[in-house]
Amino acid sequence: MNAPPPFALLAELTHRCPLACPYCSNPLDLDRKADELSTDEWTRVFGQAAELGILQLHLSGGEPATRHDLTELVAAASEAGLYTNLITSGIGLDAGRLALLARAGLDHVQLSIQDVDAANADRVAGLAGSHRRKRAFAGLVSEGGLPLTINAVLHRGNLARMAAMVDEAIAMGARRIELAHAQYYGWAARNRDALMPDMADALAARDTVAALRDRTSHQITIDYVPPDHFARYPKPCMNGWGRQSLNVTPRGLVLPCHAAQTIPGLAFWSVRDYPLAAIWQESPAFGAFRGTDWMAEPCRSCDRREIDFGGCRCQAMALTGDPRNADPVCVLSPFHDRVEHLTTRQRSDAYVMRGRPSRQAERSAVADSTPDHATEEHDDAQHIAG
């Protein structure tokens, strides 16, 4: 069976990053710089992506600006005819570099913020001064005329300032803000107890978003990703496995979703060995959960199976030990009590900050507003800015 072509490709250009957010969706085992795809290899991938029918390219990381060839990569993607969206912390991008990216054909910038409270934002980012630098970068994007979206990951440490984050995004010149509750994969899964809001706050957030949309509809578009652990039914993760999009890791493995490597037994083909079209159509990992044939009960006979596709395979794996099970967020799942347990258990104050490859550090979420390694990371940020 020929799968319809994907719509979007997420290119994780690198796992290197000057920040250390505890909700990072990168895997715990980060790819090393020495293993990253070269400029030529990414250029080939972008050409193959366009031939496959992909329209949108999301350039992500880690921090994509840590790649010194970012401008060349944007130019290659643009030449291939892809719409290019840069997902960035803004650290490492000054006016000159941004102008080069725009000239190379960059279409859109998505800037992450951690909070509007600068001290808390810097603490969560693990880099002193980062929020101030993000504000400055947003100004450069707006002055340069590039469309700007603000991304904010919501969690118990910033949920109360959702309205202020929307006002900040408007002040930054953004046309859109994505307010997305933390998704518990990678480092976020490790920090679940420190990130997950209480149930009352999670449920109240929906009403807050409705009120914010009413107040700001003429100024900004608000996209909202609800906290699925408190929902009745799961999210349609990736809009279905192998259905619309794919991820390429820094070392070239092609994944159906960012957490797919947590599912044992799946072999991921590399762009170093196969063309992207062959991987999309023929690789066993993409075929594993495509469509509905793989489903077990209760999904197999459920009316919602083509709506949410059984939820998230990686969450089913993490919480039930079998990726073919219904996502236990679903109230119909026989494992739903495991999600209820997570939402009601004692919360924690301690983050494990996202590390560099082979590095990580325990941090306090409530004290220590300037992490020890901020200076060291700052040096790195200065380095990449140059």
Ligand code: SF4
């Ligand atoms: Fe979705 Fe499966 Fe739950 Fe039905 S049983 S709502 S398909 S997760």
Ligand code: FES
């Ligand atoms: Fe892998 Fe949801 S993150 S299927």
